[in-house]
Amino acid sequence: xxxxxxxxxxxxxxxxxxxxxxxxxxxxxxxxxxxxxxxxxxxxxxxxxxxxxxxxxxxxxxxxxx
Numbered sequence: 001x002x003x004x005x006x007x008x009x010x011x012x013x014x015x016x017x018x019x020x021x022x023x024x025x026x027x028x029x030x031x032x033x034x035x036x037x038x039x040x041x042x043x044x045x046x047x048x049x050x051x052x053x054x055x056x057x058x059x060x061x062x063x064x065x066x
Contacts, residue, residue, distance in 0.1 A: 002063040006038060011054045030057065037061045 010026050034040065038059040048054050 002065070003060045004063045006033070006059040006061075008033070008057040008059065009054060010057075011048055011052050014053050033057075033059060 008030070012026070030040075038061045040057060041060050042058040044056045044058075046054050046056065
């Protein structure tokens with residue numbers, strides 16, 4: 001099976017985190033990816049050059065072949 005990969009980055013203010021998740025916009029976007037067949041395979045946190053906390057989400061889904 002062949003896979004497609006997708007990486008999604010979110011940068012946010014740590015003071016905006018509610019219940020361990022950044023905010024509704026990110027939640028809705030990530031839920032849409034999951035509902036579209038993308039499987040979350042990894043999450044990495046890091047600091048941007050301006051010291052903001054960032055999360056990088058790695059996804060994969062089966063590549064459609066004709």
